[in-house]
Amino acid sequence: MARGKRGLPEVNASSMADIAFLLLIFFLVTTQIDADKGIKVKLPPWSDEEPDPLKLKTRNVYSVLVNADNELLVRGEAMDPAELKDNTKEFIMNPQKLENLSESPSQAIISLKNDRGTEYETYIMVYNELKAAYNELWEDEAQAAYSREYEDLDISLRKKIREKIPLVISEAEPTEFGEVK
Amino acid sequence: MSKFKQKRGKGMPAVSTASLPDIIFMLLFFFMVVTTLRDNTLLVGVQVPEATELNKLEEKSLVMYMYLGKPLEQYQNLYGTATRMQLGDKFSTIDDLPLFIERKKLKTDERKHPFLIASMKVDKKVTMGIVSDVKTKLRKLGQLSVNYSSRARGQDL
Secondary structure, three states: OOHHHOOOOOOOOOOHHHHHHHHHHHHHHHOOOOOOEEEEEEOOOOOOOOOOHHHOOHHHEEEEEEOOOOOEEEOOEEOOHHHHHHHHHHHHHOOOOOOOOOOOHHHOEEEEEEEOOOEHHHHHHHHHHHHHHHHHHHHHHHHHHHOOOHHHOOHHHHHHHHHHOOOOEEEOOOEOOOOOO | OOOOOOOOOOOOOOOOOOOHHHHHHHHHHHHHHHOOOOOOOOOEEOOOOEEOOOEEOOOHHHEEEEEEEEEOHHHHHHHOOOOEEEEOOEEEOHHHHHHHHHHHHHHOOHHHHHHOEEEEEEOOOOEHHHHHHHHHHHHHHOOOEEEEEOEEOOOOO
16 A cells, blocks of 8 residues: 555645735734824713802803804903913912912812804814813922822822812803804 | 765755744734724714823723714715714714613623713814714713813924
């Protein structure tokens, strides 16, 4: 029996690379490496009662209005978006204890209002500036109190900082201006 | 003379390609792991705005995607050019939100319900009216964690 001596013929594996290449190219094309990122917000729970703005002292409220023409009105005066962050920081911390700025960081409230016709891009830009103001204040506080970066702190310490300078951005219902239906 | 005779025809030996598949497989596995397949085909055009204060979305399975934007060209004769919302893979209205969120909740572990997050992918040219409507609805439904999807921007303003 001459045939019995022959072992199994070896499977030709030279096309393995081609198959792998094909799969590789498929995944290369469909890959999106950049992770989903965005600005995280916590919406206030819904209540049917209208919040009463009269309960708050005017000096503690930093009202920001973005109108349908994407212009910025801060406390009744027009402002360049580039200045918003620094002005917000000054309002919250009130380093010179001015009469018209917030009594203390924990009492400061930012009231953000927009028209229905405001562009989303502008809204995000303004929101981003406000959040950046808080992030920078937290960073400063972390450096001053613990001489470490805010990101590196424990959760409990971070919470402490956030209680000292709480992020309060209240958003009023938008006014009915300028929406293109 | 010598026992070990030099072989004749000493050309360059061929480079062995036997390990090529292994290398390719390694690359393949890398890409398989980092790939996130887009699970929804977009019906609306979405170009998210740019921002700097970004958080990463940690757990993909806890994210509900909501797309707001102008319908793509091939749908415009049917749905018009006004801003529409897309939930899952179809055009929806605000009234579809409760069911959409409830379906998502059914699919996720009950202990993880508080960590569900709504990712709003909104085109930058959209006006805030419809965005506010969605936000109000989300507040009424108790879905308070929201993520405004944005791209990273350099520090310059």
